[in-house]
Amino acid sequence: MGSESYAELHCHSQFSFLDGASTPEALAAEAMRLELSALALTDHNGFYGVVRFAEAARAVGLPTIFGAELTLGRTAPPVADPDPGSAAGESHLIILARNPRGYALLARALSEAQLRGEKGAPRASLAELCALGGTAAPAVDRNHWLVLTGCRKGAVASALEHYGPAAAADQLALLVNVFGRDNLAVELWDHGHPLDSVRNDALMQIALRGDVDLVATTNAHYATPAERPLATALAAVRSRRSLDEIDGWLPAAAGAHLRSGFEQARRFARYPGVVERAGELGQACAFDLKLVAPNLPPFPCPDGLNEMGYLRRLTERGAERRYGPRHRERVAGAWAQIDHELSIIEQLGFPGYFLIVHDLVDFCRRNDIYCQGRGSAANSAVCFALGVTKADAIELGLLFERFLSPERDGPPDIDIDIESGRREEVIQYVYQRHGRHYAAQVANVITYRPRSAVRDMASALGYAPGQADAWAKNVDRWGSLIAQLEDNANTVAPEPDSDAIPQVVVELAAQIEHAPRHLGIHSGGMVLCDRPIIEVCPVEWARRENRSVLQWDKDDCAAAGLVKFDLLGLGMLTALHNTVDSITEAYGFAIDIAEVPQDDAVYDMLCVADSVGVFQVESRAQMATLPRLKPRKFYDLVVEVALIRPGPIQGNSVHPYIRRRNGLEKITYLHPLLEPSLAKTLGIPLFQEQLMQMAIDVAGFSPGEADQLRQAMGSKRSSERMERLRGRLFEGMAERGITGDIAEQIFDKLAAFANFGFPESHSVSFAYLVYSSSYLKRYFPAAFCAGLLNAQPMGFYSPHTLVADARRHGVVVRTPDLTASGVGATLEWVEGRAAATADVPFPIDAFPVGGADVPQPAVRLGLASVRSVGDELAERIVAEREAKGPYVSMTDLAQRVDIDRTALEAMATAGVFSNCTDRSGANLDRRRALWVAGAVAETSADRLPGIVTGTDAPSLPGLSDRELAGADLWATGVSPDGHPTLFEREHLASLGILTAAELRTAPTDTRVLVG
Incomplete structure (x- = not known):
């Protein structure tokens, strides 16, 4: 299309967050259509979109340039303004990486600017850039950047506009001093504005006098002119105003789009060589992002061992504990499997990965933090030997290749569930152990959904906030906006005065669906690198204190070759730890949930769906399935966890399995060779690992090939690979005498199953927690109830439902009390005295089994459960009581602890003061406590004694049982004595x-x- 060799050096994507209208993929496609020799991505203050850009450009054969538009001089988050960086004292600067070293230096510069400022206010300066990659940098770090003077907010163009050519020349001279003349170019752009030529003429003269390169750019903010309306709407959203209100800011024409070299040559004909020079510099700066892919950091090993030697030592120690010594193994084939897995790990170069995961788990163990590895790691005997997972992969017959094989791309995937209340400790340990510059959390890119898209576009077009909200509520939160509106044609307004969504709003909203809105933080992903991670991907502050987050999401990290570790918070582990601590305190017996014995009484309880509060099987659907499935052993729980999932339900696996389980349907197989893989699920495929084993058994696939088949069948984007594997599958089946309709049926079953099969490794990991929580509920319902209450919010049920269930199991639940209550729920054997190990009336020295009747203490609700109190105030109340003795009255509490009237009245309503008296010695029941709470709140320690009246209540009738129940529900959400x-x-x-x-x-x- 264009005869000129031209590279675009200044281009924004949607990852400039409301200052770019096109996706990186659309920009790459348009650049190829225009026959550009290269394309630079220069989003604001980050590399947010470079991975998607690199992948898209690689797919179409477009050379890539990586850069950013930095904001210099910013001291606070940007104001609501359609023109980013327009605050006083700020300027823009384009920096392009000439090579991978330049990329690393620029990533570091972006990171340091982000971490130096507060969230949303990166602080970069010329002095810091000069020291990092400019003329003051070490010689090895110079000359790796190409710097452009930037848009009208660049220092040179801005000085020209406001102060004239002399000031602009001074700014250019400053940039020459900072970066060097050979690393700088003056940028010309033309968006069709009447004054563009005047400005460009002046900039050319300044560049010629300063002997600095001149280049032409389009300063693109969208791929094609058709996207200009969306770009202006996004400018309105960015400014938090309507299009009418910012009309004066907006360019008159759709000029900020990509152009061909031919069109640029025509536009810049009066500036000889600027288009060709852009092409030359662009080609010189182009390189592939794969060149910056990092490795894991080296793991420190003792005794001169390398990583593989140390991993082998740790694994063999653990294997001896789990399986016995090599010559007397307790599980046949265990050591052979261990050796096989270690050889694969060594072959693929991943010993460091396993050592890092082991180190994290060992940190949790040393610090009494409950954790459990899950995911496909449960397929590994090495992970079991290291103590990372609880599942014995050998005994359960799990396929290691579902976890790791030579045929798989990328590192293994180990998720670590950590008790949610202490996950932050583990995250901070990672930062401490590896350094904040080598570790960061993965971002979660928050994108536009139908509702937010409709709301923002309606607001941009000037509709009232109430109207925009009303329209947003007319569409579902998820799914495609266009598909929703096609299903309900009346939702789009046929006429301007209709109450339905105007067509122009719908069209703009549909264009920004899935566009990035801002950055969030991934639920648990962390990345580690062998080099400063800030040289691979910029890092910025997360909203949460002491958290730094990458500018890439998990898919970007995987595509760029970064290794991710998932540290996931799990509320049930918190609840289990709380329960075990309560049992230790109340009974003097320390329970190890990993050693809980299998017991018929626990399965009896599950068979009648007595599972409120139990992990994974407390939903209505699971409760309805339990009595039909009738679990009697551990593997039945593995199946139960997997059955009630969208996949098996959609795949029509639930009812056939249950019918076979209850003898109502004969167990059959399409071919006898399928029996080994499907026997444990009664001929009904449920797990992804079974798909792999089926391919191994009927077609002779290697385990690695079988995992490739699983991946190909489960992917919508692997049709070519699927066709190759299909041919291999049918060839292998034919060699074993499986042809014709049977072969087709087996393939169809595999293909259908690939879309809904649940990983058996996940199910096994979850089943351990199902059984552990069931056991604790069966034998220690009081402690289990307290543990769940102290782990809220979590699970399916409210605290009231949990308490009601505990009461059905004979547990006494008591209201909060000023003297007896802790911060959270506690156990007590007698009124007003918490359980203590030194004086336990019912000591236990072994796991109860066989339905043994274990005496149960009462559950005392904690002060934090009271409305308007919360953890922080409850902790202060308890700390003061422990330090200086019990409170003798409500007034005593108000004078010793800073507490407001709202909290005092809520505590009075909850009955917290029922064991206190007023000054006359009368018992302070709830009604009397409420009467005086307002006055007592004024008697704080800084008030003179005796000046507040009304702190003594008259004789009042007590609350009725009905009123007490209502008061309990209002104040704590729990009614211990009934609803x-x-x-x-x-x-x-x-x-x-x-x-x-x-x-x-x-x-x-x-x-x-x-x-």
């Missing part, structure tokens, strides 16, 4: 309204009311 509806039961029954329990005996096919 208020109990007091209406007689009236409800007279109206024919049934309880949930009475539904069992209600006649079939009759309509009833339940309440």
Whole structure:
């Protein structure tokens, strides 16, 4: 299309966050259509989009240049302004990396600017850039950048506009001193504005006098002119104003789009050589992002061992504990499998990965933090030997190649579940152990969804906030906006005065669906590098204190070759730890949940769906399945976890499995060779590992090939690879005598199953927690209830439901008390005295089994459970009580702890002061406590004694049982003595309204009311 060799050196994508309208993929495609020799991506203050850009450009054969537009002089987050960086004292500067070293230096410069400022306000300066990659840098770090003077907010153009040519020349001279004449170019651009030529003429003269290169750019903010309306709408969103309000800021024409070399040569004909020079510099700066891919940091090993030697030592030590010595192994084939896995790990070069994961788990163990490796790592005997996972992959027959094989791309994937309350300790350990410059958390790019897209575009077009919200609520939160509106044609306004969404709003909103809005933080992904990570991907502050986050998401990290570790918070591990601590305190018996024995009484409980609070099987769907499945052993729980998932439900696996489980359907196989892989699930495929084993058994696939088949079948983007593997599969089946319809049926079953199969390794890891939580619920319901309450919010049920379930199991639950309560729920054997190991009335010295009747303490609700109190105030109240003795009255509390009226009144409503007295010695029941709470709140330590009146309550009637239940629910969300509806039961029954329990005996096919 263009006869001129031209490279675009200044281009913004959607990753300039509301200052670019096109995706990196669209920019790369348009650049190829225009026959550009290279394209630079120069988003604001970051490399947010470079991975997607690099992948898209690589796919179409476009040379890539990596750069950024830095904001200099910023001291605070940007104001709501359509023109980024327009605050006083700020200027823009384009820096392009000439090579991988220049990329690393620029990434470091961006990181240091981000970390030097607060979130959203990177602080870069010419002095710092000069020392890092400019004329003051070490010789080895000079001449790796190409610097452009930038847009109208660049220092040179801005000085020219506001102060004239002399000031602009001074700014150019300053840049020459900072970066060197050979690393600098004056940028000309033409968006069709009447004054563009005047400005460019002046800039050319300044460049010629300063003997500095001149280049032409399009200063592109979108790929094609058609995207100009979206770009202006995004400018309105960025400024938090309407398009009408910012009309004066907006360019008159759609000029900020990519152009061909031919068109640029025509536009800049009066400036000889500027287009060709852009092409020359662009080609000189182009390189592939693969050149910056890092490795893991080296792991320090003792005794002169290398990483593989140290991993082998740790694994063999663990294997001896798990399986016995080599010559007397307790599990047949265990050591052979260990050796096989270690050889694969060594072959692929991943010993350091396993050592890092082992180190994280060992840190948790040393610091009494509950954790558990899960995911496909549960398929590994090495992970089991190292203590990373709880699943014995050999005994369970799990395929290692689902986790790691020579045929797989990339490193293994080990997720570590950590008790949610202490995950931050592990994250900070990673920073401390490896250094903040070598470790960072992975970003989560927050993108536009249908609702947010409609809301923002409606606001940009000037519609009132209430109207924009109303339209946003008319569409679903997820899914495609266009698909939703096609399903409901009345949602789009046919006429301007309609109440439905205007067509122009819909069109703009559809264009920004899935466009990046801002950065969040991934739920647990962390990346480690062997070099400063800030030289691979810029790092910036996250919203949470002491957290730094990469500018890339997990997919970007994987594509760029960074290794991610997932440190995931799991509320159930917190609840289990709380429960075990309570058991130790109450009974003097330390439970190791990894050693909990298998027990029929636990399975009896699950068979009747008594699973409120139990991990993974407490949902209504799981509760409905438990009595039909009738679990009697551990592997039944593995199946139970996997059954109630979208995949098996959609794949019609649930009912056939249960029918076979109960002998209502014969167990059959399409071919006898399928029996080894499907026997443990009664001929019904449930797990991804079974797909792999089926391919091994019927077609002779190697385990690595079988994993490739699993990946290909589960991917929508691997049709070519799938066709190759399909041919290999049919060839292998034919060699084993499987042809015709049977072969086709097996393939169809594999293909359908690939889309819904659940990883068996995940299910096994979860099943351990299912059983552990079930055991604790069965034998220690009081401690289990307290553990769940102290881990809130988590799970399916509210604290009230958890307490009601505990009461059904005979547990006494007591209201919060000023003297007896801790911060959270605690256990107590007698009124007002917490359980203590030194004085336990019912010591236990072994795991109870066989349905043993274990005496249960009462659960005392904590002060933090009271509305308006919370953890921080509750901790201060308890700390003061422990330091200086019990509180003798409400007034005593108000004078010793800074507490407001709202909290005092909520505590009074909850009955916290029921064991206190007022000045007359009268018991302070709830009504009397409420009467005086407002006055007592004014008697703080800084007030003179005796000046507040009303701190003594008159004689008042106590609350009725109905009022007490209502007060408990209002104040704590929990009614220990029953729900208020109990007091209406007689009236409800007279109206024919049934309880949930009475539904069992209600006649079939009759309509009833339940309440």
